[in-house]
Amino acid sequence: MNTVELITRKRDGGELTREELHYLVQGFTEGSIPDYQMSAFLMAVYYQGMNRDETVWLTQEMKESGDIADLSKVRGIKIDKHSTGGVGDKTTLIVGPLAAACGVPVAKMSGRGLGFTGGTVDKLEAIPGFKTTLPEEEFFELVNNSGIAVIGQTAHIAPADKKIYALRDVTATVENLSLITSSIMSKKLASGSDGILLDVKCGSGAFMKSEEDARRLAEMMVEIGKADGKKMMAVITDMNQPLGNAVGNALEVREAIEVLQGKGPSDITELSVELAGRMIWLGGCAATPAEGVAKAGQALTSGSGLQKFREFVSGQGGDPAVADDLSLLPLSSCSKEILADRSGYICGIDAMTIGLASQHTGAGRQTKEDAIDHGAGILLHHKAGDRVEAGEALMTLYSDEVSKLESASLEAAKAVQIGDQAPELPNLIHGVVE
Numbered sequence: 001m002n003t004v005e006l007i008t009r010k011r012d013g014g015e016l017t018r019e020e021l022h023y024l025v026q027g028f029t030e031g032s033i034p035d036y037q038m039s040a041f042l043m044a045v046y047y048q049g050m051n052r053d054e055t056v057w058l059t060q061e062m063k064e065s066g067d068i069a070d071l072s073k074v075r076g077i078k079i080d081k082h083s084t085g086g087v088g089d090k091t092t093l094i095v096g097p098l099a100a101a102c103g104v105p106v107a108k109m110s111g112r113g114l115g116f117t118g119g120t121v122d123k124l125e126a127i128p129g130f131k132t133t134l135p136e137e138e139f140f141e142l143v144n145n146s147g148i149a150v151i152g153q154t155a156h157i158a159p160a161d162k163k164i165y166a167l168r169d170v171t172a173t174v175e176n177l178s179l180i181t182s183s184i185m186s187k188k189l190a191s192g193s194d195g196i197l198l199d200v201k202c203g204s205g206a207f208m209k210s211e212e213d214a215r216r217l218a219e220m221m222v223e224i225g226k227a228d229g230k231k232m233m234a235v236i237t238d239m240n241q242p243l244g245n246a247v248g249n250a251l252e253v254r255e256a257i258e259v260l261q262g263k264g265p266s267d268i269t270e271l272s273v274e275l276a277g278r279m280i281w282l283g284g285c286a287a288t289p290a291e292g293v294a295k296a297g298q299a300l301t302s303g304s305g306l307q308k309f310r311e312f313v314s315g316q317g318g319d320p321a322v323a324d325d326l327s328l329l330p331l332s333s334c335s336k337e338i339l340a341d342r343s344g345y346i347c348g349i350d351a352m353t354i355g356l357a358s359q360h361t362g363a364g365r366q367t368k369e370d371a372i373d374h375g376a377g378i379l380l381h382h383k384a385g386d387r388v389e390a391g392e393a394l395m396t397l398y399s400d401e402v403s404k405l406e407s408a409s410l411e412a413a414k415a416v417q418i419g420d421q422a423p424e425l426p427n428l429i430h431g432v433v434e
Ligand code: URA
Pocket: 084, 085, 114, 165, 174, 179, 180, 181, 183, 184, 207
């Protein structure tokens, strides 16, 4: 096969066969196809798209580029949950313990932050002592004994995605439906669960900006998962402003604990209960999604979700006392407040701008080699719809470096729009795809 001929065909709007996609994925993963040819191919896909069959084949080829996890040693119906990436999205830290407290085994492999979006593994590593790498047998044992374990995804799961994503990230080819579908679903299908709940984000802080695109992405991922024999559901949720008030690793762990204590912000609490409820239903522990949501709500109010969080943290070497003493979590040494420059109503807080500003405090990586400042990030004191007075603090930024704080605060200040009228707020949940 000739790589240039395949790039040319896609560039001109043509279609590729499964064998041709196999050749490209395998060649790139092994190193016989160089970065510059794969970059050109990705840009051709970005502009021309892929049809359904090409997307299915690309997903399968990427899934088969590495190991397929065998979770058969974990008892019960294992349900995974995946968010397409957002700002302040710490739901896994809440939803996992709630679902596990209701009897659903959660054996989850998670990723690190990508660009302006955070990653569960980085958040968990903000907990003193928490290990995100465990031997396979220990991982299985933890899930069998306490119902939940979350580890970093190994390099052997969908290695093609790891290499292709790294290239997409630096060639402006992330935001394409087929490329996002194949990236997410190749990893999820290789992770060995029996079912997957997808949280497809839509809005300014998501890869899919419009509801229509988010729905198309959700439908494609659900279809591909079902074709692979998985129980599937996708919830399309709003990501126009950050979820909850905290953005940044330890700040988000703190807020997740507050939610499990019943003291968290209403948006993240509501969404977590909705997502956990659907996981409980997918896992066969509720007869309907509504019953699952009711059970998740009870796990929150009874404290059984918080108790499961303590077991989860201590099982992975972390200090479970963080669940009762938030001061045990790191917090960066320097802080700066951003004040309202006028009185009025907050009409919007642009999630992507806050995500980028948080990355610049040191909470996220600019390059994949960067170390993370776990105590850095942004705490919002107000959300869209709130009334504020001139001079009132809108948010506080945290960083270990004053220079980072200065540049991040200039950026973060641009995220907030204040107007005279109270805005109409979008629904948190835009729809469900089954
Ligand atoms: N998350 C992924 O894992 N891949 C994408 O392409 C986008 C979000």
